[in-house]
Amino acid sequence: MTEAAKQVAQQTGERLDGIVETVRERFDELTRQRFTDVVKEGRFADQVDHRIDQGRAEVRPDGRGGPG
Secondary structure (H helix, E strand, C coil): CCHHHHHHHHHHHHHHHHHHHHHHHHHHHHHHHHHHHHHHCCCCCCCCCHHHHHHHHHCCCCCCCCCC
């Protein structure tokens, strides 16, 4: 490979590295904003873990497991 071709290849690689970094930063910014919006809107607050409720229902009054 000639010296000129090596320089072009190196410059291209550096530009691509810059593009990758820009895209990564933008992606992180977008996903962080979206997650923050989800939390602020309380979308997680309405979720109920039905397995816990089911487990509580299966505990007998005397504190041992199994149906009451």
